Amino acid sequence: MNDLVCPACGTAHAGGERFCTSCGLPLVHPGAHEEETVGERHARMRKIKPQLSEGQLVMVAGARHQPEAEMIQGILLEEGVPSTLRRTRGFDVPEMLAAGPRDVLVPRSGLETAREVLLQADLLATGSARATPPVRLALGLLVAVAVVALIVLAGTAIGP
Ligand SMILES: [Zn+2]
Structure with a gap:
């Protein structure tokens, strides 16, 4: 030594x-x-479970800042779900807010597991999800997917 x-x-x-x-x-x-x-x-x-690593990335949770986002990632990883962080973008939020909130994205195949895990940990993005009727939930998910698709497109256009 x-x-x-x-x-x-x-x-x-x-x-x-x-x-x-x-x-x-x-x-x-x-x-x-x-x-x-x-x-x-x-x-x-x-x-990481391979069966939870397939499909497009979808947002599963929002974190207020990077450390919280990394904590969520750790929780998801414990259940075998890989995740990616992305700085949350609003339509008129300036890019300079580098320390702002983060989106936690998981592969589509891992979404269900991730939601369950985060629900138990009380970290799900939509606080009212437990009381939300299935139809509204599906609609919300559709909107979320559309938003993520837009974000992905924007990200592709701008670059990594
Ligand atoms: Zn050194």
Whole structure:
């Protein structure tokens, strides 16, 4: 346990430093970190169920900010649903609101599972979903899908 390395730039620090002198990141033991990240990535990949990863992305929940969105992603991943975050766009909301709310999108095949999970966690986008009649729910879903389609089209036009 002599040299610690920076997880970002890989610089070895022989002294008593706890943080990288160039990046400022906490130093880690060489090897241990590599194993950890690969292991974490594999664990994440294992959790994702292929049958919940198919289809177009649809919005399942809205988060007030990035940390909340990532928390939702973690909850979904535990149930095998992969998800993507997208900055929520309003029709006249300026692009400068970088710290604004996020949409959580899941593949169509994972939507049902995601909704159940988030309903249990009380994190579903529509707070009144539990009392919403099926017809209205279907209509709402249709609108949501249409909006997502527009967002996807807009995203494609602008670029990644
Ligand atoms: Zn560094």
